[in-house]
Amino acid sequence: xxxxxxxxxxxxxxxxxxxxxxxxxxxxxxxxxxxxxxxxxxxxxxxxxxxxxxxxxxxxxxxxxxxxxxxxxxxxxxxxxxxxxxxxxxxxxxxxxxxxxxxxxxxxxxxxxxxxxxxxxxxxxxxxxxxxxxxxxxxxxxxxxxxxxxxxxxxxxxxxxxxxxxxxxxxxxxxxxxxxxxxxxxxxxxxxxxxxxxxxxxxxxxxxxxxxxxxxxxxxxxxxxxxxxxxxxxxxxxxxxxxxxxxxxxxxxxxxxxxxxxxxxxxxxxxxxxxxxxxxxxxxxxxxxxxxxxxxxxxxxxxxxxxxxxxxxxxxxxxxxxxxxxxxxxxxxxxxxxxxxxxxxxxxxxxxxxxxxxxxxxxxxxxxxxxxxx
Amino acid sequence: xxxxxxxxxxxxxxxxxxxxxxxxxxxxxxxxxxxxxxxxxxxxxxxxxxxxxxxxxxxxxxxxxxxxxxxxxxxxxxxxxxxxxxxxxxxxxxxxxxxxxxxxxxxxxxxxxxxxxxxxxxxxxxxxxxxxxxxxxxxxxxxxxxxxxxxxxxxxxxxxxxxxxxxxxxxxxxxxxxxxxxxxxxxxxxxxxxxxxxx
Numbered sequence: 001x002x003x004x005x006x007x008x009x010x011x012x013x014x015x016x017x018x019x020x021x022x023x024x025x026x027x028x029x030x031x032x033x034x035x036x037x038x039x040x041x042x043x044x045x046x047x048x049x050x051x052x053x054x055x056x057x058x059x060x061x062x063x064x065x066x067x068x069x070x071x072x073x074x075x076x077x078x079x080x081x082x083x084x085x086x087x088x089x090x091x092x093x094x095x096x097x098x099x100x101x102x103x104x105x106x107x108x109x110x111x112x113x114x115x116x117x118x119x120x121x122x123x124x125x126x127x128x129x130x131x132x133x134x135x136x137x138x139x140x141x142x143x144x145x146x147x148x149x150x151x152x153x154x155x156x157x158x159x160x161x162x163x164x165x166x167x168x169x170x171x172x173x174x175x176x177x178x179x180x181x182x183x184x185x186x187x188x189x190x191x192x193x194x195x196x197x198x199x200x201x202x203x204x205x206x207x208x209x210x211x212x213x214x215x216x217x218x219x220x221x222x223x224x225x226x227x228x229x230x231x232x233x234x235x236x237x238x239x240x241x242x243x244x245x246x247x248x249x250x251x252x253x254x255x256x257x258x259x260x261x262x263x264x265x266x267x268x269x270x271x272x273x274x275x276x277x278x279x280x281x282x283x284x285x286x287x288x289x290x291x292x293x294x295x296x297x298x299x300x301x302x303x304x305x306x307x308x309x310x311x312x313x314x315x316x317x318x319x320x321x322x323x324x325x326x327x328x329x330x331x332x333x334x335x336x337x338x339x340x341x342x343x344x345x346x347x348x349x350x351x352x353x354x355x356x357x358x359x360x361x362x363x364x365x366x367x368x369x370x371x372x373x374x
Numbered sequence: 375x376x377x378x379x380x381x382x383x384x385x386x387x388x389x390x391x392x393x394x395x396x397x398x399x400x401x402x403x404x405x406x407x408x409x410x411x412x413x414x415x416x417x418x419x420x421x422x423x424x425x426x427x428x429x430x431x432x433x434x435x436x437x438x439x440x441x442x443x444x445x446x447x448x449x450x451x452x453x454x455x456x457x458x459x460x461x462x463x464x465x466x467x468x469x470x471x472x473x474x475x476x477x478x479x480x481x482x483x484x485x486x487x488x489x490x491x492x493x494x495x496x497x498x499x500x501x502x503x504x505x506x507x508x509x510x511x512x513x514x515x516x517x518x519x520x521x522x523x524x525x526x527x528x529x530x531x532x533x534x535x536x537x538x539x540x541x542x543x544x545x546x547x548x549x550x551x552x553x554x555x556x557x558x559x560x561x562x563x564x565x566x567x568x569x570x571x572x573x
Contacts, residue, residue: 111560152560163522171488180493184486187530191522 003119003305004077004335005045006084011071012064013047014040015362023337024355025077027330029346030339032359038339039125041359042310045337046121048072048089049308050149051099051112054123060093068092076119087117110159114152120307121149122295124288124314131291132275132284136265143266146295147202150302157198164191165257173255182248189244192260199261200237207231207266209301213294218270221286221322225271229291232267234259285317293329306334314338315345382408434505436481436498438463446479453477455512459502459531461485461519469517477515480505485523486530499531506540513541520547 004025010016015037030038039055043062047053053062063070069092076085087106090098099106099116107116130138148155168188174180211229218227235243240260247258257263268275268287275287292311299307309330315323315338327350330336343351358365378386382404390400407415431437432444435457439445446452446466456477460466466479482497494500506514516531518524532542548566549558558566 108559114560153564156561156564160522164526167488167522167526174488174491174493179491180488183494184488184526184530187486187526187533188488190529191526 002077002079002334003308005049005074005119005308005337006077007075008041008045008048009073010041010044012067013044013070013072014062014064016040016044017064017362019362019364021357021364022355023335023357025335026333027327027350027354028335028337028357029343029351029354030337030357030359031341031343032339033341036359037362038341038359039312040362041357041364042123042125042312042337042339044072045074045308045310046123048074048087049076049117049119049121051089051097051109051116054145055125055127059091063091063093074117076117078118085118110148110155111152114149114155115303120299120303120305121310122292122299122307124292124309124311126313128292129281129284129288132268132279132287134276136263139266139268140262140264142291142295143203143206144199146298147206149307150299151202154198154202157195157202161192161195161199161261164188164195165260165262168192169256172252172257176252176255182252185248186245189241192257193241193244196260196262197237197240200240200264203231203261203264204237206298210294210298213297214290217293217297218287218290220325221290222270222283227271227287227290228267228269230267230269232265234263282317286322289314296333309333309336309338311336311338313340315340316342431481435479436463436483436501437466437479451476454509456515457502457505457509457511457513458515458517460517461524461527465517475515477513482518482527485518485527487523494530497527499534502531503534506535506538511540513543516542516544520545 002025005023008021008023010019010021012018021041030041032038043053043055047062053059056062069090071088071090073086073088076087077083078085086100086102088098088100090100097109099109099112101107101116106112131142132139144154144158148158168185168191171180171185171188175182175185207229214229215227243259244257251258268279268291270279270283270287273279275283279287292309296307296309299305311330314326318326323345324347327346330338331350331353340346343356346354356366377383385404385407386397386400389395389403390397392400395403407418428440429438432439432442432447434443434447437444437446441448453476457480458469458475458477459480459482460469461482461484463481466481469475469479480498480502482499482502484492484497486492486494486497502514505511514531514535516528518527528544532544535542546569547562548569549555549562555563
């Protein structure tokens, strides 16, 4: 079971006018000075495989300055070398994305993101430390992105849930301001609970395996202290309908839905200490990495295939022993693409088994295979 | 300052109020009318006038009709004990074309949507509830659109009728007939799965 991305072509994507990169199974290292386009290349891989960028909500930024569209194409090798899938995303801001799979119009964006390309990705960008350090919304997004990439039904429930909550919130304000009666509130409660339950069930089912993977990963990265992630509920599945009804008065007063999965969070704990509030920058960074590795293991457990790992500038902040561990980890992955400014982070034995991709000013200068494993 | 003579400007403005007609289409249609034959233009004007003068909602079901009651309501051969509730009059056409339904209709005039400021009072839900009582209806089939607002509307009507003896049903959602399973989108297929039935 080896799904990997063999080739990528970028047209008008960020600082790339037209570039092609060849990739290998195992470890690929993108190397270049700062601001040359390493991160953009990683972003492009994610964009092509999932249909949207993980980096910014302002997606029109991916279109090269002065151009009106961006296009990315990838060849994804499925299960061996002969069976290959060609996927492409065409994107002009303000228009529907054009997704094609093997030359034919692809599925909807939601379904494409849930493995429509035949591959999945787990990404790490330096800013992702907010999953541990940041607001509850960042942690919910981590869970929702991961679970949506595995189940279209979950992805749809997240979208429909947000719509139902939006309608309910508007109704609450209208009731508060005297424009509507409370007659339909119970109806919107039901709609909210219908979709909210699917979200909550999905997250509940994922927490236990995720925690186990997280604990294992953090033990290797950090040491023996006991790590945990704990879901914090605003309401449990069993009490959901009842709790929403009891919240009517408060919700009307505030004009917003105060309980449900859109307000939940999870705690990241190390030795019983909440890392979000009390962790050092270093602990938060390692915990973020461990969560990403847990996501990798979770995808593997669910679909039996490794996601492609896309890790941006992950080595610079780590000490030597951890860099060594990570290099080995990536090397043993089905496919990992990582970026760095400094190849000296890697021992010669590792570089020998790695594909090096040199980047400069939005051009891919060369991709050298140093005896890459097949 | 207006680019064109006032009557032309006015025509463009009126046309651009129509659904899915943007300013450019409005301009193109307006000039088509200006250039075209007088009979055609007057024909269109007459048709517009006639439809507004003669067509109004059916007293009973709010379908569109020229008479007091619509043809469907006046057709005594139809099953008077079943009412199918739809969002818009054109939904009736879709259901009629199936030839499978022989009951009556009720046009709600939209769906509940707090975001658009649409409450039950803005729909013909009270009229439906009243009708059910007056006509001793046995079953209501709710055929609102299978989206968030349509489903909420269906749910609300069902809740309002909870204590009444009338049977409330909703259309099933699932796979298109004659298609292949592999072409069904995941959401539709997922729903069809959830609503699977005993054979």
